[in-house]
Amino acid sequence: MNQQLIYRIGLVWVVFCLYTGAIAQPPRGPLVVSPQVNADKSVTFRYLAPQAKAVELSAQFEKGPVPMTKDAQGIWSITTSPVKPDIYPYSFRVDGVTVMDPANVAFFPNERFKASLVDVPGDTPLIHAMRDVPHGNVTYEYYPSAEGTTGSLVVYTPPGYDQSPSKKYPVYYLISGTTDTEETFFKVGKTNLILDNLLAEGKVKPMIIVMPYGNIAARVAEQKGGAKPADPTVRDGVDAVKRANDFATDLVSNVIPYVEKNYRAIANRENRAIGGFSRGGGQTLRTAFNNMDKFAWVCAYSSYLSPQEMDGNFSQIVAKPDQTNKQLKLLWVSVGSDDFLYKGTVEFMDYLKAKKVNFKNLITDGGHTWMNVKTYVAATTPLLFH
Template identity: 35%
Template sequence: MYLLLTLLSTVCLAQPADSVPAPSNVLNAPYPRIYPDLRVTFRVNAPQASKVQIAPSGNANGLGRGPFDMVKDDKGVWTVTTPPARPGFHYYTLLVDGYPANDPSSETYFGWAKQTSGLEVPDKTIDFYDIKDVPHGDVRTHWYKSKVTAAWRRAFVYTPPEYDVNPRKRFPVLYLQHGSGESERGWTMQGRANFILDNLIASGIAVPMILVMDNGYASKPGDPPSSRGNAAFPEVVVHDLLPGIEAKYRAIPDRDHRAIAGLSMGAGQAMQTGFANLDRFAYIGAFSGVMRNFDLNATYNGIFSDPAALNKKVRLFWMGFGDLEGDLFTAGKSVHSQLDRAKVRHVWFETGGSHEWQVWRKSLYDFAPRLFKH
């Protein structure tokens, strides 16, 4: 009986044969479904609504411009098939009579300062962020009470596969930050940083390392109330996070074995924290950083005005962007030219993509192998 019902429901729902459920669907939900050409069919049950749309979040979202109007059937089920998407991870919202709701069929991810639906569109041409049959490191929660913010905070810590096997070995550490409106969960949930590192380490391309992914929001007690305060973050890193990590995990506690990087807002925080603390960090990475007001003689306390001194201290300054990042990309490229002219040693990276996680996955894949090999 159960089998019969299941078969009937499968037939009646008539899922298109050449499409497959998105990897970001919850509990085997049949929709959204992705076609071989990367068109996506969304399906939503909303019998009382008079208009339902799929709205990709942000500009240059890989799902397309949108919002895409859905069409209602006689049972109140709404459907739309969107044009071929770019591979990668895309935030999106359901607009139900104009109200921004989540798609109950998709996993939610912290982005846009709230839990937001996300769609993972597989890329047939690359597999460096897929889970593979290689040894896997653990992603751990690290809770700590911050003296700077007087509050409990949570960071995620990736320990490489070798960490538990070899209980005397110490490892270098990459501090890796999320973007605005996101959280400490971003780099593993959206970014798959753990699988990227598993694969890089298994193939010998990157040195085994610890990743520390903290929350970038931090305000001091008495700071004006704000939902997005992050001014205290560099102090948290120096006074709370770094000492706590090195007390608890087997890190190599010197500047040559510490890197700091981040994406978008996190790129700014990595540069701000890193360049102000070159006694602590030798490697700095800025993924899709905001560099519009860059001034060679003034930015980061004028640290770029003495290239010889900087080149001596910084083992790697890495900046990267996606070619669809518009103003951000243009500003970054201009900084790259200025640094070249001033002979500030750095790595410039550009790849296809917009201000989305696919660019940051590729950034990490290029950045991590350059670390800790001096």
């Protein structure tokens, strides 16, 4: 076979491969850029759906769903008014079905709703912004948990942790809210960046932050082939309290020993803090009040315990306030003025005040949002371990 024939056969084969490869690929639509944060802090959202009859934007900075407009290519879009700098969840409603933004890799980890995230930066970098400072590490860990299951954690170690093998650190156990996952404080709360920035400013002590998954019942069901149980309907009902106690048992019996075996943690109550948002805040208070020998620093974000539960289950906390005040180096309670848990949280603060239990508090604007959670983390971490 001569060289020219070999060349022609090879050329035909290349063309054939390119052709068959091309017909095997699905057709691609036009490039969609979304979200696009504009110079004036307005945001343009786009979604490709040529066959859709109606697409709406649902965003936490909007009062309700906002209709989007379709162009000749089938791209639906909307440009918002200028938005206050922060990180916000959003989604699209396509003919009544809620979907994430397929053009955006940033998403909100949650068991139920599936939202994307848009980060509107400030003219001056916000406390959660990526800055040119030393950064800690974020590690995913798996540990032996309840009923023979495998639990999951996200662990933050501060800058310099790996370079100082003899140094030990205090630990902050930080628990997400109802339907959130162990990733939410990391991916939405940006806790790692907040700590990096506060450390660079000299405002916090270097610490390890451990972010566990709060829904033990769901994980047990998932790993044993069962259906995820519905969430408790009453915040301080029998089922809710049992689940909180199951979480406390897992944290104290499994998570803390795992962390203190695998990380250079200072293993005493004066160097353990616990905090949480929403359901995680309720778990925080119940875990701490049932284990005063384990935690000296307690932070409840947008959460509370009712006076009835306090009197019934935690009378030891309020019966001897002087002893409680000596044990707790910090009891923190915070909530937004538009939060649906505002009334109960204020009632909890009034109860503590009447019982002469010391606490610090912060009431902010806004509702039950992760925008507020970032504010609370930035406000409380400088108070820990001093």
